[in-house]
Amino acid sequence: MLKVISHDPKPLSWWYEQYLLGRINMAPAYQRRSYIWSTWKRAHLIDSLLNDFDVPKFYVANFVEMHVQALNKERKSYAIIDGKQRMQAIFDFFDGTLPLNPSFVLDDAPDLKLGKFTYVELKSKFPTLARKVEGFVPTVMDVLTDDEHKIEELFVRLNSGEAATGAEKRNAMGGPVPAIVREIVLHPFFQKKIRFDTKRMQEHNLATKLLLIEYRQGFQDTKAAKLNEFAEEAKRWADEQPEDRLDLGPFGAARDRVYAVLDALSPEFHERDKLLSSAGQIPVYYWLARERPDLLPELHDFLDELTVAIKDLIAGERLQPGRADPELVSYYTMSRTTNDQSSLENRYRILVKRLQAYVGPVRGRRRAV
Incomplete structure (x- = not known):
């Protein structure tokens, strides 16, 4: 059997408390393999919360409502099914190990210098903003089942639409490059500074070029065929890695360098320059x-x-x-x-x-x- 119902509305501070009490299993055996988000992307989630953007649903196995020994060997109240990276980013922010991005801008008060603020600093100097994160009520779906295969099928169904967005072929190739590019285009340089048309995902094309140049550490031909070859190379690399490897190796390192350069370049240009x-x-x-x-x-x-x-x-x-x-x-x-x-x-x-x-x-x- 499988039943998916809405969890009683609870703020993020409540979920953090459950985490501190050891009631959430963040890595159950049936959790699908997922690469660790970059620090920039994790902090960008907090950016979204502070700037009143919504976040996708979370899915958790609720063993309070339905105790299944075979699926709950750790004897926790909840086990994360989908949204692990987002949930962990929120907990790390509360822990103080994840500060805001250096480029963070509060849309309602852009003159406030909040870049690199930790949760403790935010709570001390701008308690209203800290309470905004604490009090945010995410949409959490309880998954009630006694069948692990149903959870695996749920993974597939939740994520099967990701590539079917009408985007360019490269975005649907799989592997590290398309995922990294989707992160890079969230940078303020792409969100606020570029002025060219993005209706056909031209910003993804540019981000792939920057990633390729950074990965090779020098200028390269950046025609479509070369970008596709780069994406395929990254996919082959990922396919050869052991199942328990979560980092993106040299591709993740190149991504982080792209962020750092864009952080330096972005302030030199006006909005929609x-x-x-x-x-x-x-x-x-x-x-x-x-x-x-x-x-x-x-x-x-x-x-x-x-x-x-x-x-x-x-x-x-x-x-x-x-x-x-x-x-x-x-x-x-x-x-x-x-x-x-x-x-x-x-x-x-x-x-x-x-x-x-x-x-x-x-x-x-x-x-x-």
């Missing part, structure tokens, strides 16, 4: 933030002037062909082939050279782009 209207330019800006963070404070003003210079270049070529700055012509021409490794490398080289000249030998002294 016109300079981020073209996804094809962003890998070059990303690599500059990674390799030359010392130049970042001047990047936005420089790109503003570079945009004007390119418009003047185009207009000048029409009037006086062949008299324009050849290096700037080269940069503009290569910008039309955004996915070629050589284009990325040469655009980066030109960008750094001209940005250095713009900044000048003494910070604050600027020259024409």
Whole structure:
């Protein structure tokens, strides 16, 4: 038999208390294999709670309502079935081991500097916000069954719709890369700063490019075929790992480096910045933030002037062909082939050279782009 019913509404503070009392089995034998979330993604869940976003349902085996010895050898009141990563992130926040992301912004009070705050600090300085997390009432579904196979089938049914979203083929490949990309596009850089169209998941495409470049630690061809090969490579790697391995190895490490670079790059751009209207330019800006963070404070003003210079270049070529700055012509021409490794490398080289000249030998002294 299988019965799924709503649990009596209880706030997160109540569930945390059950956890502290040892009444929740977070890793029952029938828990499906799931990779550990990155620290950034776990903290992003707390971000969602503080900014009044909803979170998906949790599913737990309720042994208070239905005691089944075969499924409850640990003699707990509850066992997590679906939502383990989310539940653990919440408990870690209450424990003080999971601070808010450095880039956290409270939408109702964006001027408050709350990045890296722990639960204790939040409770001390902004108790109303702490109570918002404590008092949040999640939707928890009780699963009543005496058949472990029914739980396994429930796993499949709960997650079978994840790939059937109408997204690009790569998003449905499985393995680490699509999952990581779905995390990366939650970063504020993608959520608030980019300006290009995302109706056909172009932001996923860009995030995959950044992940590939970071994983290889250098510019690569980023055409669709190469991105697909990268996703397949990661899937093969994951398939070869032992069942008890939960981390994402080198792919997880690359993901974490992407977060760190985006944390540095994002503050340099405005919300829905016109300079981020073209996804094809962003890998070059990303690599500059990674390799030359010392130049970042001047990047936005420089790109503003570079945009004007390119418009003047185009207009000048029409009037006086062949008299324009050849290096700037080269940069503009290569910008039309955004996915070629050589284009990325040469655009980066030109960008750094001209940005250095713009900044000048003494910070604050600027020259024409």
